[in-house]
Amino acid sequence: MELEQIYVPVQDDLNRVGDALKSISHVDFAWLAEQLSYVVKETGKGIRPALTLLPGKSYEYDLTYLLPMAVSVELMHTATLVHDDAIDKALTRRGQATINSIWGDEIAILMGDYLFAKAGESVADTRTPRVIKLFSQTLATISSGEIGQFRGAFNLEQSRENYYRRIYSKTASLFSLATQSGAILSRSPEEVVTVMKEYGDNLGIAFQIVDDILDFTSTEEAMGKPVGSDLTQGTLTLPAMLLMERYPDDNPVVRLFETGDKSNIARAIEMVLDSTIIGDCYKIASEYCSQACQNLNLIPDTPSRESLYALADYVIKQGT
Amino acid sequence: MELEQIYVPVQDDLNRVGDALKSISHVDFAWLAEQLSYVVKETGKGIRPALTLLPGKSYEYDLTYLLPMAVSVELMHTATLVHDDAIDKALTRRGQATINSIWGDEIAILMGDYLFAKAGESVADTRTPRVIKLFSQTLATISSGEIGQFRGAFNLEQSRENYYRRIYSKTASLFSLATQSGAILSRSPEEVVTVMKEYGDNLGIAFQIVDDILDFTSTEEAMGKPVGSDLTQGTLTLPAMLLMERYPDDNPVVRLFETGDKSNIARAIEMVLDSTIIGDCYKIASEYCSQACQNLNLIPDTPSRESLYALADYVIKQGT
Numbered sequence: 156m157e158l159e160q161i162y163v164p165v166q167d168d169l170n171r172v173g174d175a176l177k178s179i180s181h182v183d184f185a186w187l188a189e190q191l192s193y194v195v196k197e198t199g200k201g202i203r204p205a206l207t208l209l210p211g212k213s214y215e216y217d218l219t220y221l222l223p224m225a226v227s228v229e230l231m232h233t234a235t236l237v238h239d240d241a242i243d244k245a246l247t248r249r250g251q252a253t254i255n256s257i258w259g260d261e262i263a264i265l266m267g268d269y270l271f272a273k274a275g276e277s278v279a280d281t282r283t284p285r286v287i288k289l290f291s292q293t294l295a296t297i298s299s300g301e302i303g304q305f306r307g308a309f310n311l312e313q314s315r316e317n318y319y320r321r322i323y324s325k326t327a328s329l330f331s332l333a334t335q336s337g338a339i340l341s342r343s344p345e346e347v348v349t350v351m352k353e354y355g356d357n358l359g360i361a362f363q364i365v366d367d368i369l370d371f372t373s374t375e376e377a378m379g380k381p382v383g384s385d386l387t388q389g390t391l392t393l394p395a396m397l398l399m400e401r402y403p404d405d406n407p408v409v410r411l412f413e414t415g416d417k418s419n420i421a422r423a424i425e426m427v428l429d430s431t432i433i434g435d436c437y438k439i440a441s442e443y444c445s446q447a448c449q450n451l452n453l454i455p456d457t458p459s460r461e462s463l464y465a466l467a468d469y470v471i472k473q474g475t
Numbered sequence: 476m477e478l479e480q481i482y483v484p485v486q487d488d489l490n491r492v493g494d495a496l497k498s499i500s501h502v503d504f505a506w507l508a509e510q511l512s513y514v515v516k517e518t519g520k521g522i523r524p525a526l527t528l529l530p531g532k533s534y535e536y537d538l539t540y541l542l543p544m545a546v547s548v549e550l551m552h553t554a555t556l557v558h559d560d561a562i563d564k565a566l567t568r569r570g571q572a573t574i575n576s577i578w579g580d581e582i583a584i585l586m587g588d589y590l591f592a593k594a595g596e597s598v599a600d601t602r603t604p605r606v607i608k609l610f611s612q613t614l615a616t617i618s619s620g621e622i623g624q625f626r627g628a629f630n631l632e633q634s635r636e637n638y639y640r641r642i643y644s645k646t647a648s649l650f651s652l653a654t655q656s657g658a659i660l661s662r663s664p665e666e667v668v669t670v671m672k673e674y675g676d677n678l679g680i681a682f683q684i685v686d687d688i689l690d691f692t693s694t695e696e697a698m699g700k701p702v703g704s705d706l707t708q709g710t711l712t713l714p715a716m717l718l719m720e721r722y723p724d725d726n727p728v729v730r731l732f733e734t735g736d737k738s739n740i741a742r743a744i745e746m747v748l749d750s751t752i753i754g755d756c757y758k759i760a761s762e763y764c765s766q767a768c769q770n771l772n773l774i775p776d777t778p779s780r781e782s783l784y785a786l787a788d789y790v791i792k793q794g795t
Contacts, residue, residue: 186626187619238588242581261562261625264584268558268618271591275611282604291595298588299507305581306506 156465158200164459165208168218168225172204175226179273190258190266194233199249202362203228203333205466210337210351212459220281220340227277227290228333234270235297235329237263242305243388250379286336293332300324308389309412311399318393319360326366327359334358343454350450354463357447362470364440367392369473371427383420386411393439397432398423441471476785478520484779485528488538488545492524495546499593510578510586514553519569522682523548523653525786530657530671532779540601540660547597547610548653554590555617555649557583562625563708570699606656613652620644628709629732631719638713639680646686647679654678663774670770674783677767682790684760687712689793691747703740706731713759717752718743761791 162169180191204225211221239245240253241263247253255263271294278290304321307313334355338348369378370385371394385392386408391399395408407426411419427433444467454460482489500511524545531541559565560573561583567573575583591614598610624641627633654675658668689698690705691714705712706728711719715728727746731739747753764787774780 182619184619184623187622190622235588238584242584260580262622264558264562264587265618265622265625267584268555268587268591269615269622271588272611272614272618275595275614276608279604279608279611284599284602284604284607287604287607288596288599291592291599293592294595295589295592298585298592299502299504302507302510302582302585302589303504305585 156469158202158469161462161465161469162201162205164212164457164462165205168208168222169201169204171218171222172201172208172225172229175222175277176229179230187269190254190262191269193251193257194237194254194266194270196251199232201229202466203232203329205462206330206333206355206358207337209459209462209466210334210343210347210354210454211341213455213457214338214341214343214347216341220283221337223277223280224286224336224340225333227274227281228329228336230270230274230277231290231294232329234267234274235301237267237270239301241267242301243384245380245384247380281336281340283340286339289332289336289339293328296324296328300328304390307391310389311391311409311412313391313396315393315396318391318396322360322363322367323356326363327356330359330362331355347454350453353450354447357443358467358470361440361443361447361467364393364436364443365470365473368394368433368436368440370394371424372433383424386420386423387417393436394427394432395423397435398427398430401430401432402426437471444468444471476789478522478789481782481785481789482521482525484532484777484782485525488528488542489521489524491538491542492521492528492545492549495542495597496549499550507589510574510582511589513571513577514557514574514586514590516571519552521549522786523552523649525782526650526653526675526678527657529779529782529786530654530663530667530674530774531661533775533777534658534661534663534667536661540603541657543597543600544606544656544660545653547594547601548649548656550590550594550597551610551614552649554587554594555621557587557590559621561587562621563704565700565704567700601656601660603660606659609652609656609659613648616644616648620648624710627711630709631711631729631732633711633716635713635716638711638716642680642683642687643676646683647676650679650682651675667774670773673770674767677763678787678790681760681763681767681787684713684756684763685790685793688714688753688756688760690714691744692753703744706740706743707737713756714747714752715743717755718747718750721750721752722746757791764788764791 176195180188180195182188207225207228208221237254240248241255241260245253246256254266278287300321331352334351335348338351370382373382375381399406399408407419407422410416448464448467451460451463496515500508500515502508527545527548528541557574560568561575561580565573566576574586598607620641651672654671655668658671690702693702695701719726719728727739727742730736768784768787771780771783
């Protein structure tokens with residue numbers, strides 16, 4: 156199923172989220188308006204807002220709370236990307252030049268802060284201390300996870316457990332905020348909040364594994380950023396870890412991290428593609444997706460529940 | 476009156492705020508704990524937490540809400556300093572090396588984000604959507620103000636109005652958050668919330684004017700950072716503006732901004748000190764302090780109200 160079909164139960168409201176995101180560029184200062192409208196121009200696939208709204212459809216779906224929450228989750232995501240790009244000195248994102256590459260790191264830092272602030276204003280509009288607290292805890296998880304990733308860059312001594320913890324912090328925690336807050340704000344029973352947390356946690360991990368796979372298998376056109384970015388940044392992802400496990404004696408990832416010789420990146424990608432590693436990674440991602448869906452039968456059988464199943468399916472089919 | 480005496484009505488609770496700030500470094504990751512404990516080691520004079528607690532003393536003083544608010548305000552302040560130092564490439568702050576100078580800009584960005592997140596968790600603990608919203612709005616004001624300051628650097632065409640707007644964003648907005656939230660969380664009548672907003676707005680402007688004066692009149696030892704930093708960063712402050720107004724034809728600030736020749740910084744400081752400019756700036760700051768206090772008579776006559784008067788007095792006496 157395509158995203159378009161998956162989003163059907165909440166499509167009108169996702170459009171409202173898109174409008175609300177664009178409206179943050181309506182500010183008095185012309186230069187700030189220009190930068191903001193650039194930031195929100197390409198807002199990605201909207202998976203995080205969808206993950207906020209879809210769980211709501213099975214209970215008391217009230218846009219008064221769900222709309223600002225969905226906006227908030229997407230703004231927090233955008234803010235973290237703006238800071239990540241400054242940290243990684245990335246030149247392109249979603250096919251367009253990054254804020255740091257156009258206006259410099261200083262503006263990227265402040266623009267990210269401004270977006271966090273707007274995300275905070277939006278989550279405050281839910282008037283629900285529990286999700287507001289969860290929102291801030293998630294930001295703490297994301298930023299401490301990024302600190303860990305940055306400090307661990309070019310470090311070969313990393314366990315798989317460390318990898319899963321890292322991608323939980325970086326991606327799954329925000330998916331989990333989206334699904335949990337959707338459940339909480341629609342007054343779902345507590346056990347359903349737990350089910351939606353499990354869904355978000357596991358789907359987020361699967362999503363990031365697939366993203367890490369695509370950094371080996373995709374093209375710059377399709378991704379909107381260069382392939383091999385993770386290795387360039389010294390970030391060990393699942394495919395690179397499997398490559399190291401399988402070829403411990405003579406390995407381009409080890410050579411890259413030890414010598415900094417970038418020619419090893421193309422070699423690593425080639426070796427990964429020539430092996431069964433990609434298939435094995437998809438298998439692991441697929442297990443996380445099954446895990447994500449395992450208790451969805453506890454929520455009412457609605458079109459939005461079908462969308463949650465379909466979304467899990469969609470995540471592991473990306474790029475295959 | 477010294478700060479110590481001014482703080483008497485809330486001193487025990489300011490110690491609790493200090494303990495809570497230090498406790499944020501209790502995290503599992505050793506390197507994060509190390510960085511955090513470094514960040515909260517030198518926490519300044521505690522004027523913002525005091526501005527949160529003091530207004531509460533005249534009404535329903537409940538630490539359940541006021542304590543996390545005071546912690547939140549100080550954490551937000553610390554987070555903005557960490558980012559500002561990265562932007563300004565500052566080497567020292569409060570007499571110790573900055574995060575960016577020790578661990579690099581990347582860690583400074585992420586550490587600032589982490590501190591924003593902890594500030595957000597803390598404000599969520601007030602369980603009061605109104606102050607939570609105000610908190611996020613303040614962060615938006617601060618960061619958009621910083622964007623304006625950064626974009627306006629080395630620009631000679633700036634009005635005094637622009638200066639006041641800039642220092643409102645940068646400093647007074649946070650003072651105002653502190654005093655307003657203190658009033659709101661202690662269930663003060665609405666007119667008192669307004670009085671405390673006026674107090675915070677005006678005291679903050681006075682405080683920043685004095686800070687800008689000290690950048691001309693103080694010493695590196697006393698300030699914990701080099702004198703003349705504002706001119707070095709291309710930031711026009713009140714003393715520099717008055718100097719330009721008085722010596723329009725041959726002015727070191729104009730030469731500095733136009734040619735980048737740093738020898739003009741010492742010359743500008745010398746000319747300011749040889750004129751009546753410093754006295755005139757203190758006079759303006761003093762008017763803002765009077766403005767701050769003008770409606771304090773509407774709140775009950777308590778020792779904490781005396782402290783608010785005394786604090787306004789203290790602000791304009793700094794460095795004189």
